[in-house]
Amino acid sequence: MTTTPSTSAAPPHAPARRLVIVGGVAGGMSAAARARRLDEDARIVVLEQSPYVSFANCGLPYHLSGEIAERSDLLLHTAESLRAALDLDVRTGHRVTAVDTAARTVTVATADGTYDEEYDALLLAPGAVAVRPPITGLDHPAVHALRTVPDVDALRGRVDTVLAAASASGRVARAVVVGAGFIGLEAVEALVARGLEVELVELADHVLPPLDAELAPLLAQELRAHGVGLHLGTSVTAVTDGAPEGTVTVTLSDARTLPADLVVVNVGVRPASDLARDAGLELSPRGAIRVDDDHRTSDPHVWAVGDAIEVRHAVTGDAGPVPLAGPANRQGRRAADSMLGHRTTPQAPVQGTAIVRVFGLTAAVTGASQAVLTRAGIEHEVVHVHPKHHAGYFPGAESVHLVASFAPDGRLLGAQGVGRDGVDKRIDVLATALRAGMTADDLAELELAYAPPYGSAKDPVNMLGFVAQNALDGTMPQWQAADLDEVLATSLVLDVRSAAERAVAHLPASLHVPHTELRTRLDEVRDAAAGRPVSVHCASGVRSYLATRILRGAGIDARNLSGGWLTLEALRPDVAA
16 A cells, blocks of 8 residues: 555545646656546646756667667657647746645746746656765766656767777777666666776675665676676765876775766655655655555645655565656556546555666666665565576576565565566566465466576476475475575585586585485485484575485475575675685
8 A cells, every 4th residue: 555645635526627737757647648648638848947848868878879769769759749640839948946735836936037827736756866975076077867868868979089089099998887776777777888998986895785685696796707897795985086187086985086077966766745844745754755545645636656755665665765767657657547536446566576688688677675675674484496597408407596585374565586587577477476466386386488598387387386385384494595604503504416516616515416316315314313303405405305305205304595606696706615
């Protein structure tokens, strides 16, 4: 459920006839278009402070890279096209400076002065603004953001200039990207594609902080393979003039310095809620606009959508802003229904489903991560699988690394994936399953499309269900890579991989018995365990599952490493010999 403002009043009985929408892009324009489809006679005014009322901001990094060659392809609609298609009164370069909820007017500033616009229903879609980190020199001309069309125009211009200057002087152009979130990673990829050497700085201890810690090293490895320098667990403190002239020096919190021709800062956003605050609308402690299920604010004639509002997380129930385009578009449609007295459907909590390409890899998330569940105090069982994205015997099969968390009753709470192919398909299935309240049993029984070029008879999603079933019902007790130190201190670690695999890397304290030899060497394992539990592992968790069942069948207390050595090595690269 969404947050219900404490002073919210009942909706008007008659649909609004004068609609004013502040802000375009995803939420605002979705509302305007839906409102026109519902009411041909309504007067719909859209006030947008920038020159661009409808653009694909998610496409900006791909225009920076040149993958989207034409800037015009990012501009989905103009004021003229919207008037022609939908009879919308779209006014760009019009900034709303105040809302008078008593008079039901907004004050609008333009290049020619100010005026007041009356409304029956007002929709606020102001979006979010970039967080300004405490960096000395943040206003240096070499420092850029990547959120708007003017941002990408300025950044492309800077890239062209520095590439030309570097080429003329026989050196390599360099960039520093601050923030390894979704946009930061896209910016890194774009700048590398343009020919710059890139250093990536992230305050968290791994790239893409929403990703579980055992998956993030896969992205780090891919970044390094493309020449990207990683500076994790640190931040930028200053940007100052460098040498040669026109370059800058970026100083990090650990006192290291990085030379650069340009700096891209994307460390997060905050709700652009100042207008709502000044109008006396109720805000959350984090500054987001509070709305009810129909997106009505604490004033009965004012609605709000998009990055500026507070929403509920589907798994934890926590309230806060979620700056994603998909939810904003759906919110705009729902708000228009409410403003015009049309049938509305309650706003669903937000799952935070998101995806990003990092060179040859794809990373995707939905629901709650392990860290979020732990902070919320929600009990959960984590399972890891590393199957192929289609039939292993069909050429081109790639590993899909999936992690999912389940409640004790089997409900799916969250899932993440990284891989070179097939990740988007699986995360969409899992996002749908989470929305439907599906359990491990349901995932195991999903009937998904199968032919060798596309999947397997037991799809990776099915495999998540199978493994979760075994973990939850006690068929396969698990241990987690994060618990390695405790495991080493209290149990015998049994490596059931082949001798060749073990020779590459292994835990020095472990006992090696290939799983094919285990039945004939049970006494050896029993003696080595000396009454302690046996913590088994293989490469991915499959052979060690078989070994765990053999040991438990022999009366030995055994458990299986979730995700096997692939997961352990990613999370704890320091322990291998």
